[in-house]
Amino acid sequence: MRPSIKQVAHLAGVSIATVSRLLNKPGSVSAETAEKIHRSIAELGFRPNFTGRNLRAGNSRTVGVVVPTLSNTVFAQCLQGIELAARALDYSVMFTTTEYLPEDESAAVELLLGHRVDGVILTVADAGANATLDLLERERIPFVLAYNQLADAAADAAADADAEAATHRASVSVDNRAAACDAVSHLIGLGHRRIQMLSGRFNASDRAMQRYCGYLDAMQAAGLAPLPAIEVERHTLTAATDYQQMMADPLHRPTALFCSNDLLALSAMRDLRALGLQVPEDISVMGFDGIPVGALMQPVLASVVQPSEQIGDVALRTLVDAIERALPAAAAAAAVEEAPVPVIAGVRHILPHTLREGGSVAPPAPASC
Amino acid sequence: MRPSIKQVAHLAGVSIATVSRLLNKPGSVSAETAEKIHRSIAELGFRPNFTGRNLRAGNSRTVGVVVPTLSNTVFAQCLQGIELAARALDYSVMFTTTEYLPEDESAAVELLLGHRVDGVILTVADAGANATLDLLERERIPFVLAYNQLADAAADAAADADAEAATHRASVSVDNRAAACDAVSHLIGLGHRRIQMLSGRFNASDRAMQRYCGYLDAMQAAGLAPLPAIEVERHTLTAATDYQQMMADPLHRPTALFCSNDLLALSAMRDLRALGLQVPEDISVMGFDGIPVGALMQPVLASVVQPSEQIGDVALRTLVDAIERALPAAAAAAAVEEAPVPVIAGVRHILPHTLREGGSVAPPAPASC
DNA sequence: ATGAAAGCGCTAACAC
DNA sequence: GTGTTAGCGCTTTCAT
Numbered sequence: 001m002r003p004s005i006k007q008v009a010h011l012a013g014v015s016i017a018t019v020s021r022l023l024n025k026p027g028s029v030s031a032e033t034a035e036k037i038h039r040s041i042a043e044l045g046f047r048p049n050f051t052g053r054n055l056r057a058g059n060s061r062t063v064g065v066v067v068p069t070l071s072n073t074v075f076a077q078c079l080q081g082i083e084l085a086a087r088a089l090d091y092s093v094m095f096t097t098t099e100y101l102p103e104d105e106s107a108a109v110e111l112l113l114g115h116r117v118d119g120v121i122l123t124v125a126d127a128g129a130n131a132t133l134d135l136l137e138r139e140r141i142p143f144v145l146a147y148n149q150l151a152d153a154a155a156d157a158a159a160d161a162d163a164e165a166a167t168h169r170a171s172v173s174v175d176n177r178a179a180a181c182d183a184v185s186h187l188i189g190l191g192h193r194r195i196q197m198l199s200g201r202f203n204a205s206d207r208a209m210q211r212y213c214g215y216l217d218a219m220q221a222a223g224l225a226p227l228p229a230i231e232v233e234r235h236t237l238t239a240a241t242d243y244q245q246m247m248a249d250p251l252h253r254p255t256a257l258f259c260s261n262d263l264l265a266l267s268a269m270r271d272l273r274a275l276g277l278q279v280p281e282d283i284s285v286m287g288f289d290g291i292p293v294g295a296l297m298q299p300v301l302a303s304v305v306q307p308s309e310q311i312g313d314v315a316l317r318t319l320v321d322a323i324e325r326a327l328p329a330a331a332a333a334a335a336v337e338e339a340p341v342p343v344i345a346g347v348r349h350i351l352p353h354t355l356r357e358g359g360s361v362a363p364p365a366p367a368s369c
Numbered sequence: 370m371r372p373s374i375k376q377v378a379h380l381a382g383v384s385i386a387t388v389s390r391l392l393n394k395p396g397s398v399s400a401e402t403a404e405k406i407h408r409s410i411a412e413l414g415f416r417p418n419f420t421g422r423n424l425r426a427g428n429s430r431t432v433g434v435v436v437p438t439l440s441n442t443v444f445a446q447c448l449q450g451i452e453l454a455a456r457a458l459d460y461s462v463m464f465t466t467t468e469y470l471p472e473d474e475s476a477a478v479e480l481l482l483g484h485r486v487d488g489v490i491l492t493v494a495d496a497g498a499n500a501t502l503d504l505l506e507r508e509r510i511p512f513v514l515a516y517n518q519l520a521d522a523a524a525d526a527a528a529d530a531d532a533e534a535a536t537h538r539a540s541v542s543v544d545n546r547a548a549a550c551d552a553v554s555h556l557i558g559l560g561h562r563r564i565q566m567l568s569g570r571f572n573a574s575d576r577a578m579q580r581y582c583g584y585l586d587a588m589q590a591a592g593l594a595p596l597p598a599i600e601v602e603r604h605t606l607t608a609a610t611d612y613q614q615m616m617a618d619p620l621h622r623p624t625a626l627f628c629s630n631d632l633l634a635l636s637a638m639r640d641l642r643a644l645g646l647q648v649p650e651d652i653s654v655m656g657f658d659g660i661p662v663g664a665l666m667q668p669v670l671a672s673v674v675q676p677s678e679q680i681g682d683v684a685l686r687t688l689v690d691a692i693e694r695a696l697p698a699a700a701a702a703a704a705v706e707e708a709p710v711p712v713i714a715g716v717r718h719i720l721p722h723t724l725r726e727g728g729s730v731a732p733p734a735p736a737s738c
Numbered sequence: 739a740t741g742a743a744a745g746c747g748c749t750a751a752c753a754c
Numbered sequence: 755g756t757g758t759t760a761g762c763g764c765t766t767t768c769a770t
Contacts, residue, residue: 421747
């Protein structure tokens, strides 16, 4: 076994309480005993065991993170932001993936709960009706959604009583609908009229639907006929033959594609090339996410840039805020035998998005208009 | 406070030991008590507290992961592989980043050690002489290196006594030197003779140096004059004016660039375009890593493909092997008052690399030969 | 300033 | 099959 506070105390000839005190508030022990203890610690190579500390304290200074996958740069960057911020605040990060499987969301959270994380940051398939979030709420574990964008309080109030709870939930995201609307409006401004949205599965990502709404907003505002979105699985279109046929027809082919994420946009560009189409000459492609490699490509992928690392950073700081605000509250509540309310009251961070212009987007060819 | 095994026992009218038994080996309690206990668990929403379990058991079923950054897809994929494998084996993952700062490596590991992780997977700047690895070894915490490639046992034996220790260390990687040699040989086979290596800082990544050695191997085997590598910071070359001058000169300009990683290759291609050079017509570019987006680009980025997710998978399984092999050993050793040896004896996994051909590489223009 | 002791949640002997 | 008890490493009253 590794040396514990006990061996240190023994070697230094003091009680374990004194060692603990030195570790926590060094001011409260005399200089000479401190000296002795420090020597013992060094000699034994003692390192405080967080497990013991956590058990005693009832908190772990650890947050759990649940994202769909790390294959999408967006989530990797977000996790990066979370980790950086966590380290700065002296928190540790326990990390899990769901592979976009809603049933894995609960399993992941259950595991984190078993580890007694102090809070959770997650990106779920659908933040609207989500058993995992209900679980978190029931357990009164602070959590913050990343990328999932909660409906605003006004909308909630108009809805039924269930929505009430959602009002208290926290999320950090861009305004997906407005951002998508901006992107599509940009295409319209360039002269495009037949704009097709290509989207990840709506049931795998509520953002996809929000972005489609933004597409509808822009089309309708311009008096254009919106098209139904094409939902695509696994970022490859090669199997979608109906889609290929549409693209093959120069008369009905859209002049611009708006993709619900950059991976999709990149794959689409690859597929379009395979079909013999040039971007942007034959068709423009606009992405969403603004992943860094998009800017290295030729042509540069035009895209809505989300501040992913910042989303992680803000999510973590919001979460820690809630955790630490809950601490005194919990103590007070315990005194009156009442459940604490560590849920985060309606913090809906909307971070600014930007439009990255790029060579993948250009005015439509005159013939197409 | 959350319900503990104690409240469950009380509500069910049994002792805490019985509850614990039901949780661990359900066979050992009678059907009716099991029923009662299950009801109490459900009623209270009880969830076993790993902290208590870990404190008692002395292990945490948690592994620590330390990588330089998540901004590089390679590490994100690796972490993905680790997480998947960990979940399958019922382990949790605690994750940290070093931002390529060697001094952060130790800090990260110290923190993980405080959490009493059962083992660590890490990618360090330099696996050769590394205080962090020495610490891990001293603490007898199993660890596995990912991407860092340990020198082989034969080389160690020839070296001094210090190298002995390294023999027992585990690593999972491709054969960086051979892979780089393959890549450069491919370029040579295409007719290139002036091949320039562009590399990340040697002191930030020992792989960079190993890959440079592979470059040297290939050049020398072909009887060509190797060029010193150009070390580049932060994946952008715009500041390196001497480099720009070299590129501007069509006579002395290399006909091919071999980059120590794909991000660098992509940045280089962007910079070459800015200089008015065409890839591959004016110059070929070969990368290393085989990040997925490379295959979506036009031209496709030719690259050495590392199986990053598999590296993570193998690293985790190797680690867990070592952890669980160490358990009985530790118990036995404790009996005879001797230190256990959970270090992993010289497991050097070399995973196969492949060469992804792509349009970024072509034979040199006749004039350049 | 320091020590003694209780207890956080859990498991594993050891009784019965 | 079940209960009693000790103890994992730590913090924190409460004494002194």
